[in-house]
Amino acid sequence: MAFIEREVRRLMGRAIHHYDLIENGDSIAVGVSGGKDSMLLLWLLRERMARAPIDYNLVAVHVDPGFDSESPQRLEEFFIREQFTYEIIRTDHGIRAHSRENRENPCFLCARLRRKALFEKARELGCDKIALGHNQDDFIETFFINICYAGQVAAIVPSQPFFGGKVTVIRPLAMTPAGKVERAVKRLGLPLLENCCPSLEKNKRSQVRNLLETLYSHNEKVRGNVFHAMSHVNEEYLPPPVKRSRPRSSSGRRPVPEKGPKNHEL
Numbered sequence: 001m002a003f004i005e006r007e008v009r010r011l012m013g014r015a016i017h018h019y020d021l022i023e024n025g026d027s028i029a030v031g032v033s034g035g036k037d038s039m040l041l042l043w044l045l046r047e048r049m050a051r052a053p054i055d056y057n058l059v060a061v062h063v064d065p066g067f068d069s070e071s072p073q074r075l076e077e078f079f080i081r082e083q084f085t086y087e088i089i090r091t092d093h094g095i096r097a098h099s100r101e102n103r104e105n106p107c108f109l110c111a112r113l114r115r116k117a118l119f120e121k122a123r124e125l126g127c128d129k130i131a132l133g134h135n136q137d138d139f140i141e142t143f144f145i146n147i148c149y150a151g152q153v154a155a156i157v158p159s160q161p162f163f164g165g166k167v168t169v170i171r172p173l174a175m176t177p178a179g180k181v182e183r184a185v186k187r188l189g190l191p192l193l194e195n196c197c198p199s200l201e202k203n204k205r206s207q208v209r210n211l212l213e214t215l216y217s218h219n220e221k222v223r224g225n226v227f228h229a230m231s232h233v234n235e236e237y238l239p240p241p242v243k244r245s246r247p248r249s250s251s252g253r254r255p256v257p258e259k260g261p262k263n264h265e266l
Contacts, residue, residue, distance in 0.1 A: 009048070016172050021171075027126055030058055033063075034071060058085065072090060093113040137177060139174060139230065140155075140223065141212065142155045142156050
């Protein structure tokens, strides 16, 4: 077995143990987009089943955004050839998100619709966990996106319960850098689908990724340091929150908040 295969196995195993991601008897729906991260995740999770001291079930779930009619077929052929249990959900989510009615933030709508479809399918299949292929670089990029564009210190987490804990999203590649994922996929010869999304290189994540790549090129320790910093926050050396003043009306008075439905009533 090549070094890179052992390395990604080790890093995923470390994340599973450290964050307590998989338990005996789990039924896991693996969100498979056809990209390198989700394909490697599916492959490694099944490979781990043969040597792990616990039993769990896997089902690959692909939510087709509707850009390319051939991609779901190619993915289905892979699932059949490698004998994966699978479900393919054909939608027009990507097309709807990029329509004239939704030009402002196509990525947000597309992701929300695909996530909803994935959750509904997981519930239908009786899966208590959903595994997503976010790697270490995704955690870091999301961290910087929230700082730069949302004004808050937040990222994604390795384990995230929903609906009172009935379903938990897990991210077993949390400790695996994107570069190692890419090398492992090439070594294993896993087929990848072309990403046909028109917003692929036009979003905030691409901008942040370019910035981070510049930092990484000057110091190889930056990636690990940032990932470590996300779980080692020294609040004593952070300023207290600043209250944002409400906008004033033309008369100089602060506007009275409108009475309307609360968030949970929308």
